[in-house]
Amino acid sequence: MSDVPVLRTEDLGKRYGSTWALRDCSLEIPAGSITALLGPNGAGKTTLLQLAVGLSRATTGQLEVLGLSPWADQETLLPRVGFVAQERPLHRSFTIAETLKLGRVLNTTWDDDLAVSRIESLGLRLSQTVGKLSGGQQAQVALTLALAKRPDLLLLDEPVASLDPLARREFLGTVMEAVAETGMGVILSSHIVADLERVCDHLVILSHARPLLVGPLDELVACHRLLIGPRTDPATVARVHAVIHESHTDRQSSLMVRANGHVYDTCWEQHEVGLEDVVLAYLGQRHGPAERVLEEAVR
Amino acid sequence: MIWVGWRQQRWETIVAAAILAAIAALLIPTGLSMLSSYNNDGLNSCAGALQGGACDAAARSFIHEFDGIGNLIAWFTLVPGIIGILLAAPFVTDLERGTYRLDWTQGITRRRWIAGKLGIAVVTAIVAAGVFIALVTWWRTPLVRVQGRMDNSVFDSEGIVAIGYALFALGLAAAIGAIWRRTVPALVSAFALYFAVRLFVDTWLRQRLVSPLHATWAVNGRGPSLDKAWILSQVPTDQHGHALSLTVLNCSKAAGATCNTAVPTKGAVQYFQTVYHPPSHFWPLQSVEFALFAGAAALLLGLAALWTARRVA
Numbered sequence: 001m002s003d004v005p006v007l008r009t010e011d012l013g014k015r016y017g018s019t020w021a022l023r024d025c026s027l028e029i030p031a032g033s034i035t036a037l038l039g040p041n042g043a044g045k046t047t048l049l050q051l052a053v054g055l056s057r058a059t060t061g062q063l064e065v066l067g068l069s070p071w072a073d074q075e076t077l078l079p080r081v082g083f084v085a086q087e088r089p090l091h092r093s094f095t096i097a098e099t100l101k102l103g104r105v106l107n108t109t110w111d112d113d114l115a116v117s118r119i120e121s122l123g124l125r126l127s128q129t130v131g132k133l134s135g136g137q138q139a140q141v142a143l144t145l146a147l148a149k150r151p152d153l154l155l156l157d158e159p160v161a162s163l164d165p166l167a168r169r170e171f172l173g174t175v176m177e178a179v180a181e182t183g184m185g186v187i188l189s190s191h192i193v194a195d196l197e198r199v200c201d202h203l204v205i206l207s208h209a210r211p212l213l214v215g216p217l218d219e220l221v222a223c224h225r226l227l228i229g230p231r232t233d234p235a236t237v238a239r240v241h242a243v244i245h246e247s248h249t250d251r252q253s254s255l256m257v258r259a260n261g262h263v264y265d266t267c268w269e270q271h272e273v274g275l276e277d278v279v280l281a282y283l284g285q286r287h288g289p290a291e292r293v294l295e296e297a298v299r
Numbered sequence: 300m301i302w303v304g305w306r307q308q309r310w311e312t313i314v315a316a317a318i319l320a321a322i323a324a325l326l327i328p329t330g331l332s333m334l335s336s337y338n339n340d341g342l343n344s345c346a347g348a349l350q351g352g353a354c355d356a357a358a359r360s361f362i363h364e365f366d367g368i369g370n371l372i373a374w375f376t377l378v379p380g381i382i383g384i385l386l387a388a389p390f391v392t393d394l395e396r397g398t399y400r401l402d403w404t405q406g407i408t409r410r411r412w413i414a415g416k417l418g419i420a421v422v423t424a425i426v427a428a429g430v431f432i433a434l435v436t437w438w439r440t441p442l443v444r445v446q447g448r449m450d451n452s453v454f455d456s457e458g459i460v461a462i463g464y465a466l467f468a469l470g471l472a473a474a475i476g477a478i479w480r481r482t483v484p485a486l487v488s489a490f491a492l493y494f495a496v497r498l499f500v501d502t503w504l505r506q507r508l509v510s511p512l513h514a515t516w517a518v519n520g521r522g523p524s525l526d527k528a529w530i531l532s533q534v535p536t537d538q539h540g541h542a543l544s545l546t547v548l549n550c551s552k553a554a555g556a557t558c559n560t561a562v563p564t565k566g567a568v569q570y571f572q573t574v575y576h577p578p579s580h581f582w583p584l585q586s587v588e589f590a591l592f593a594g595a596a597a598l599l600l601g602l603a604a605l606w607t608a609r610r611v612a
Binding site for chain 1: 300301302306307310362366396397398399400403404405407408520
């Protein structure tokens with residue numbers, strides 16, 4: 001696996017009519033990483049993934065996937081990218097065997113043994129009709145189709161959104177197994193934070209069509225703190241650290257900060273935070289501090 | 300892509316085949332009985348013979364016998380269009396349900412997908428329309444010898460125009476569907492539009508596609524041969540071919556001295572002018588009409604392909 005970033009964008013923007021679905025998007029995701037694309041509905045996650053797989057064409061800016069342009073180099077890039085679209089569209093009247101045949105005839109690279117053995121290991125029969133499978137089984141069939149291409153990059157758009165917790169765990173387990181075997185990169189979008197902390201090592205938070213936070217998940221979580229102290233104006237803290245989110249009661253203030261080094265001010269009680277706290281802090285604030293943080297975060 | 304296209308179009312192909320089979324089930328037995336009665340009535344030996352007498356009567360009773368079913372078959376002219384619209388359904392359904400995203404993110408480009416998908420529909424439409432034409436043409440063989448095939452109600456089920464109709468309907472439904480991306484409303488509105496266009500062409504445009512012949516002839520003399528021709532109009536005229544006005548006609552009937560017109564009214568009507576398409580105009584008319592529909596179909600299919608390639612994400 002080379003060191004070419006799986007995804008690199010520069011001022012990427014996509015406009016539908018007069019609405020920007022994605023804008024000012026500059027980020028780089030290194031090879032071999034498993035990236036969570038987080039954000040509320042309508043944040044631009046689907047737009048970014050569809051641009052990355054060449055389903056739509058950027059309005060502005062640069063976009064490279066595995067060093068290639070998804071729109072211009074479609075024929076060389078498509079065989080290297082596995083994609084499962086939102087709501088995992090499948091031909092409902094097809095049997096599983098026919099779905100696999102579709103993959104075989106429409107792909108230049110196709111591992112039929114892998115596909116068939118994966119279907120068997122899921123306890124499914126090739127003669128079953130896709131439309132009659134459960135949501136979790138359909139997700140697994142769609143994933144099989146994407147994996148049998150032996151892709152270098154797997155893009156999953158809200159793959160677990162409509163699944164129950166058990167199916168969600170099984171699905172992500174399958175993804176992780178495949179990653180362990182092949183070392184491929186994965187970008188998966190979600191608006192559910194819970195499952196991702198175990199799975200992902202990179203994080204992109206999108207909100208209102210813009211990226212708010214990009215980086216390795218460990219570092220990002222580690223550099224955020226929750227400060228709790230007597231009620232004060234956070235201005236002093238803000239001079240050194242970036243205040244992401246603040247909330248005040250009559251007697252105390254809690255600040256979520258992206259710490260710039262150590263917090264020495266002893267009047268603050270410091271707490272470690274989890275991924276979910278960080279994500280909610282970023283999504284909880286709309287415009288304001290995030291815009292300032294953005295510059296720094298992307299760098 | 301060819302396998303995928305066929306597989307996605309399987310249901311529509313079966314329905315189209317079933318429609319054609321139903322038509323065949325009606326046409327083949329009645330066609331055979333018509334053929335045998337044509338031979339038994341001795342009409343075979345009448346062909347090309349002088350009109351009048353026993354042949355005329357036999358022909359009249361023969362036509363009368365198969366009038367009912369002939370009227371029914373006139374409606375079959377909508378079948379190629381219906382099949383064409385039906386064949387656009389898999390294309391539009393993929394756009395509506397989002398399954399095109401699955402196909403487009405495998406290893407082939409969307410251009411090849413669009414070409415394959417529409418190409419298979421086009422081929423199927425041509426084959427289906429061809430089978431339809433073959434069936435109706437075979438069925439009408441005895442009738443053609445008696446009646447010809449210039450009549451508006453049968454012209455559009457013979458020759459090649461029906462292939463144009465099927466392609467036009469397919470293109471129309473595909474273009475509307477590409478833009479609207481809703482299968483049922485797109486197909487229904489495509490059918491309404493198709494019907495309107497056909498009505499316009501049948502009733503107004505077709506007769507103007509090739510200049511009709513004009514013939515002015517004396518009532519007592521020999522007129523042009525209008526046997527099996529498509530007569531557009533036949534009016535009483537003066538000897539120069541100017542149509543006689545109603546007042547003149549009334550005057551001649553009354554033979555009245557009170558009429559004060561510049562036209563001499565010696566006797567009754569003496570001349571007729573006929574505007575008509577002789578049977579020899581069949582292929583020129585077919586070719587021009589086919590070219591119109593096939594050309595429109597090509598434009599519409601191009602629009603559907605371009606719109607899908609550029610606008611759909």
